[in-house]
Amino acid sequence: MSDYATTHSSTITLEGARKARGHMTQSRIRLSLIVALLLFGVVGARLINIANTEVAENNAGHERPALTATRPEILDRNGQQLAVDIQVPSLFAEPRRIVDVDEAVDALSAELPYMDKKLLRERLDGDEGFVWLQRELTPQQKERILRLGIPGVDFVTESRRFYPGGNVASHILGAVNVDNVGIAGIERYLDGRDVALLQELGLARARNLQPVNLSIDLRVQHIMHNQLEDALERYQAIAAAGVMMDVRTGEIVALVSLPDFDPNEPATALEEGRINRITAGKFELGSTIKTITAAGALDSGRVQITDKFDATKPVRFGRYSIGDFHGQKRVLSVPEVYQYSSNIGTIKMMQAMGKDNYRAFLTRMGFEGAPPIELPERTASQIAPQFSEVAAATASFGHGFSATPLQLATAFSALVNGGHLVEPTLFPRDQITALSSSNQVVSERTSDYMRYLMRHNALYGSGRRADPDGFRLGGKTGTAEKVVDGRYSKEKSLAIFASAFPMDAPRYAMVIMVDEPKRENERSGRTAAWNAGDVTHRIVEKVAPMLGVMPNNDPELDAQLVPAELRKLGEI
Numbered sequence: 001m002s003d004y005a006t007t008h009s010s011t012i013t014l015e016g017a018r019k020a021r022g023h024m025t026q027s028r029i030r031l032s033l034i035v036a037l038l039l040f041g042v043v044g045a046r047l048i049n050i051a052n053t054e055v056a057e058n059n060a061g062h063e064r065p066a067l068t069a070t071r072p073e074i075l076d077r078n079g080q081q082l083a084v085d086i087q088v089p090s091l092f093a094e095p096r097r098i099v100d101v102d103e104a105v106d107a108l109s110a111e112l113p114y115m116d117k118k119l120l121r122e123r124l125d126g127d128e129g130f131v132w133l134q135r136e137l138t139p140q141q142k143e144r145i146l147r148l149g150i151p152g153v154d155f156v157t158e159s160r161r162f163y164p165g166g167n168v169a170s171h172i173l174g175a176v177n178v179d180n181v182g183i184a185g186i187e188r189y190l191d192g193r194d195v196a197l198l199q200e201l202g203l204a205r206a207r208n209l210q211p212v213n214l215s216i217d218l219r220v221q222h223i224m225h226n227q228l229e230d231a232l233e234r235y236q237a238i239a240a241a242g243v244m245m246d247v248r249t250g251e252i253v254a255l256v257s258l259p260d261f262d263p264n265e266p267a268t269a270l271e272e273g274r275i276n277r278i279t280a281g282k283f284e285l286g287s288t289i290k291t292i293t294a295a296g297a298l299d300s301g302r303v304q305i306t307d308k309f310d311a312t313k314p315v316r317f318g319r320y321s322i323g324d325f326h327g328q329k330r331v332l333s334v335p336e337v338y339q340y341s342s343n344i345g346t347i348k349m350m351q352a353m354g355k356d357n358y359r360a361f362l363t364r365m366g367f368e369g370a371p372p373i374e375l376p377e378r379t380a381s382q383i384a385p386q387f388s389e390v391a392a393a394t395a396s397f398g399h400g401f402s403a404t405p406l407q408l409a410t411a412f413s414a415l416v417n418g419g420h421l422v423e424p425t426l427f428p429r430d431q432i433t434a435l436s437s438s439n440q441v442v443s444e445r446t447s448d449y450m451r452y453l454m455r456h457n458a459l460y461g462s463g464r465r466a467d468p469d470g471f472r473l474g475g476k477t478g479t480a481e482k483v484v485d486g487r488y489s490k491e492k493s494l495a496i497f498a499s500a501f502p503m504d505a506p507r508y509a510m511v512i513m514v515d516e517p518k519r520e521n522e523r524s525g526r527t528a529a530w531n532a533g534d535v536t537h538r539i540v541e542k543v544a545p546m547l548g549v550m551p552n553n554d555p556e557l558d559a560q561l562v563p564a565e566l567r568k569l570g571e572i
Contacts, residue, residue, distance in 0.1 A: 070085045070159045070180070070209060071083075071085055071159065071161060071176070071180060071182075071187070071190070071209070072190070072209040072210060072211055072212050073085075073209075073211040073212070074173065074186065074187075074211070074212050074214060075211050075212065075213050075214065076213070076214055076216045076217060076218040076221075077213060077214065077215055077216060077217055077251075077428060078217065078218065078219075079213075080218045081164050082163065082164070082165060082169055082172075082173055082214065082216070082218070083161060083162070083163050083173055083187070083263075084161075084162050084164070085159040085160065085161060085162070085180075086159070086160050086161075086162045087157050087158070087159060087160075088136045088137065088138075088157070088158055088159075088160045089137050089139065089141075089142040089155045089156070089157060089158075090132070090134065090135045090136060090137065090155065090156050090157075090158045091132075091133040091134045091135075091137055091142075091145065091153065091154075091155060092130060092131060092132050092133055092153075092154055092155070092156060093123065093124055093130075093131050093133055093152055093153050093154070094128075094129055094130060094131075094152045094154070095123070095124050095125065095126040095127060095128050095131060095152065096126075096127050096128070096129065096152075097151055097152030098124050098125075098150075098151065098152040098153075099151050099152070101121065101124050101125045103150075104124055104150050104152075104153065105117060105120050105121050105124060107148045107150060108120060108133070108145070108148075108150070108153070111141065111144050111145055111148070112134060112141070112145075115133075115134065120133065133153070135158070135178050136158065136160050136178070142155060158180070159180050160180070161175075161176045161180060161187070161263075161264075162264065163262075163263045163264050165218070165222075166262050166263075166264065167225075167260045167261065167262050167263075168218075168221055168222055168225050169216060169218070169221055169255075170185075170260045170261050170262065170263050170269070171185065171255060171256070171257045171260055171276040171278070171377070172185060172186060172214070172216060172221075172252075172255050172375075172426065173185050173186055173187060173263055174186055174187040174188055174189075174263065174375075174376075174377075175187060175261075175263040175266035175269060176266070177266070183266065184266075184269065184376065184377065185263075185375060185376070185377070186214065186374065186375065186426060188376050189374045189375065189376065190212065213427070213428055214426050214427060214428075215246075215251035215252050215253065215425060215426055215427055215428050215429070216252065216253065216254065216255070216426065217253050217254065217546070217547070219543070219546055220244060220253050220254040220543045220546065220547070221253075221254045221255075221256065223254075223539060223542050223543050224242050224244065224254045224256045224539055224543075225256045225258075227242075227535050227538050227539050227542075228240040228241070228242055228256050228258050228512075228535065229258060231514055231517075231531065231535045232258055234520050234531075235514055235517035235518055235519075235520060235531045236517070236518040237514045237515055237516055237517045237518070237531075238273070238515050238516045239257075239258060239259065239273065239277060239513075239514075239515035239516075240256075240258045240512075240513065240514050240515065240535075241256060241257040241258065241277040241278050241281070241405060241512075241513045241515075242254070242255070242256050242278075242510065242511065242512045242513065242535070242539070243255045243256075243278045243405060243406055243409050243510065243511055244409075244508055244509070244510040244539075244543075245409055245410070245413060245424055245508065245509055245510075246507065246508060247412075247413035247414075247416055247417040247422075247500060247506050247507060247508060247509050248417055248422075248431045248434065248507070249422065249425075249429045249430065249431050249433075249434040250410070250413070250422035250423055250424045250425050250429060250434050250438075251424075251425055251426075251427075251428060251429055252373075252424055252425065252426050253508065253547070254543075255276075255278050255426075256278075257275070257276045257277040257278050257281075259271075259273050259274050260274060261274050275377070276375065276377045277405065277513065277515075278404065278405045278406050278511075279370075279371055279373055279375050279377055279378045279379070279404055279406050280377040280378055280379045280404070281379065281404060281405070282379050282380075282381060282382055282402040282403055282404055283402055283403070283404075283405070283480065283494055283496075283513070284398055284399050284400070284401070284402050284480040284482075284483075284494070285398045285402075285403060285405075285408055285478055285480060285496060285498075286397075286398040286399070286477075286478030286479050286480030286494065286496055286528070287341045287397055287398055287476060287477060287478040287479065287480075288398060288408060288476050288477070288478035288496050288497075288498040288511075289395070289396070289397060289398035289478070290338065290341060290346045290396070290397055290398065290476060291338075291412065291415065291450065291453075291454065291476045291498065292361075292362065292365055292367075292411055292415075293346050293349060293350050293358070293396045293397070294334070294337070294338055294346070294349060294450070294453060295365075295415050295442055295446055295449075295450050296350075296353055296357070296358055296361035296362075296365075296442075297349040297350060297352060297353045298334075298446050298449050298450075299361075299442040299443060299446040300352075300353045300354075300357060300361075302352045302353050302354075303334070303349050303352050303353065304334075304565070305334050305335075305449050305563050305565050305566060306333075306334070306565050306566065306569060307333075307334055308331050308332065308333050308334075309331065309332055309334075309337060309342075309344070309345040309348045309349065310331050310344075310348075311324060311327070311328060311329065311330065311331065311332045311337070311342050311344040311345050312329050312330060312331070313344075314344065315343075315344055315347050315348070315393065317389060317390045317393065320390065322343055322344070322347065322393060322394070323343065323344065324340070324341075324342050324343050324344050325341065325343070326340055326341065326342075327342075328340050328342070332345050334349070334453075335452075335453060335456050335566070337349065338453045338456070338457055338461070338476075339456060339457055339460055339461035339462075340461065341461070341462060341476075341477070343397045346396050346397050347393045347396050347397070349396070350392060350393070350396035351392075351393075355387045355388075355389060355392035356386075356387070358387070358392055358395070358396065359384075359386065359387045359392065359395075362383065362395070362401075364421075364439075364441050365411045365414065365421065365441055366407050366410050366411055366414075366421055367381050367383060367401070367403045367407055367411070368381060368383065369381065370404075371404050371406040371407050371410065371424065372423045372424065373406060373423075373424050373425070373426065374425065374426050374427065375426070378404075379404065381401065381402060381403040381404065381407060382401060382402045382403075383395075383401040383402075383403070384400075384401065398478055398480060399480065405496070405511045405513055406424060406511075408496075408498055408511050409424070409498065409509050409510065409511040410422070410423070410424055412475075412498050412499070412500055412509045412511070413500070413509040414441050414442065414447075415442065415446075415447060415450040415451075415454075416447060416450060416451050416454070416474075416500045416503070416506040416509065417447065417506055418444045418447050419440050419441055419442040419443055419444055419446060419447045420434075420435060420438040420439070420440055420441070421438055421439045421440075421441045422434045422435070422437075422438045423437065423438075448561075448563065449563060451474060451500075451503050451506065451561055452561040452562060452563055453474075454474030454475055454476065454499070454500065454503060455472065455473075455474035455503040455558060455561050456474075456561075457474065457475065457476055458473050458474045458475055458499075458503075459558070462476070462477040462527075462528070462529045462533070463475045463476065463477060463497070463499070463529070463533060464529070465529050465530065465533045465534055465537060466497055466499060466529070466532075466533035466534070466536040466537045466540075467537065468537050468540045468541035468544070469541075469551065469553070470550075470551025470552055470553050471501050471502055471540055471541065471544045471549060471551055472501060472502035472503045472504055472552070472557055472558070473499055473500070473501040473502070473503065473536070473540055474499060474500055474501070474503040475497055475498055475499025475500065475533075475536070476497070476498055476499075477495075477496070477497055477527065477528035477529050477532070477533055478494075478495070478496040478497070478498070478528055479493050479494070479495050479496075479526075479527045479528045480493060480494045480496070481493050482494055482516070492516050493516065493517075493526065493527075494513065494514075494515055494516070495513070495514045495515075495517050495526070495527065495528035495530075495531050495532040496511065496512070496513045496514075496528055496532055497511070497512050497528050497529075497532035497533045497535075497536045498510075498511045499511075499512075499536055499540075501540055501544065501549065502544075502549055502552075502557075503558075503561060504557040504558075504560065504561065507547065507548075507549060508547065508549075510536065510539070510540070512532045512533075512535045512536050512539070513532060514528075514531045514532050514535065517530075517531040517532075
């Protein structure tokens, strides 16, 4: 995982690439030396100050300076606030200075009735120099307690993290604990960087910390969140998730996983089912993987875009056979194999490539290990190190191995951006930086073929419901039966639509997932076209203009995608 830092105006922008370790070490040494000198001065000043403040600290109601370190503001790519620090009073006591414990307990209990009286008495009836009574009070509570004038009871100002958007970006931002320490998401990631060093040295104050920009566009994030919430209700699904990324830079523009949580109440993150399904959930990705298989076969040179495959009969492996869900029972061209989502044709394309070459290609496309992203909540894909003939066949249409939706989005980005596998990032990154660290995984020619196939499927195949008017979207559905009690279930499935737009000049890739969807009505189906595809349609038509992608229905834009080889044959 990599990160770069660039400074624009007063804003620190953290790039998705790691700085040189030597540079970081030297910076930390210099910073530590400066701090050491400062600390000598601070200690001396403190010794003098103790004598001057001893009398004042004997007075009730004295408020001490903040104990907790502040954190930098987190902003979206347009400067909208995602996370900020607010100052709150916290109540503590010095038990050995308490004059009348019973009186103090009664008075405090009257103002804070939710506190356990027995526990409060235990804390006050001791000889400790410091005990917490209640963290993060309201200003009104502080004012009322100050009026009580209880000796040995005091306040300290602490920094509390506040997330203005509530749930909307919870799986990106994560959360902090009561001590303002990151425990999940980007908050935890930042604590592993210079922020943690400043906090450790006591220099993390608001004036020292510049804001941190993310690559997220809060407008797009809101729309994706709203549409997925609507999908949960319309399809009575148990979960839904989505991710959109810039295919040129790898920047994550939006990432949502539902059910989510309110980072202002981080305990809700522990409730069942609230994992980040985009980076920490691994799934069999169904027929979306046929896109990867087609790309590998075409890029190997062992399959040509003009080739045809006999899909009249199932493929047999001993006593097992694999057929087509929407069987055409005829010879299919490569575009037809993709359009009709033919298992038979896809298996034969993979076999032409070779099972070992196909297994290596999946690694090349990023389906190995955990997705490289700046979130601690990640999980590794589950894929056999070697494929048998049957395992390779089922893997070719998305069964028998599992990966994260982010890995799928990253692979789709590479297939439409000219063949460059760019690591995803949650921090702003320019195209030059992205390309310098990318891997060329397929040729530009193969990328052109895939843009045509994906657009062809949106026009004539399973992606028609996902295609918003004028935005030239391309993509592939996937409906994967879920494993229940060791067997594939006919009743429970995972619906996915993986896409990119606009296909004439790709800018964004997106994966939408709906877990265990039901029929919306009697006329609708449960397959991905009816739910994940429909959600994709709704999101793209709303966000594309925001992102500078304008509708254009010029038929020439689609005509230009047709490979010259197919035009010569008249197979358009």
